[in-house]
Amino acid sequence: DNLAFMNMDExxxxxxxxxxxxxxxxxxxxxxxxxxxxxxxxxxxxxxxxKALENGGKIRLHRASIELLK
Known part of the structure; x- marks a missing residue:
């Protein structure tokens, strides 16, 4: 239920x-x-x-995968 009240980026x-x-x-x-x-x-x-999360240094985007940095 908490998920519905979060911003999309969260x-x-x-x-x-x-x-x-x-x-x-x-x-x-x-x-x-x-x-x-x-x-x-x-x-x-x-x-x-x-892309915004990648620019913020939280993730790194690859082809068909996402790497969590923090």
């Missing part, structure tokens, strides 16, 4: 952290479209927010 970061914990890895293998589907938003929004 939801996205929590999603990445949760996926990395589940996989026991700092890298998750997924696409922007799959993340958008899981978070009930558009791929464009996810791509824009991922």
């Amino acid at each position: 939801r996205l970061m929590n999603y990445i952290i949760d996926k990395s914990k589940i996989n026991h890895s700092k890298e998750i293998h997924t696409t922007h479209q799959e993340i958008a589907y899981d978070l009930h938003t558009s791929r464009v929004v996810v791509s824009r927010l991922l």
Whole structure:
């Protein structure tokens, strides 16, 4: 329920952290479209927010994967 009241950037970061914990890895293998589907938003929004997180030094984007830095 808390997820619904968070900003999309917070939801996205929590999603990445949760996926990395589940996989026991700092890298998750997924696409922007799959993340958008899981978070009930558009791929464009996810791509824009991922780029902002990368510019903020929290993640590093790779082809079909995301590396969690912090």
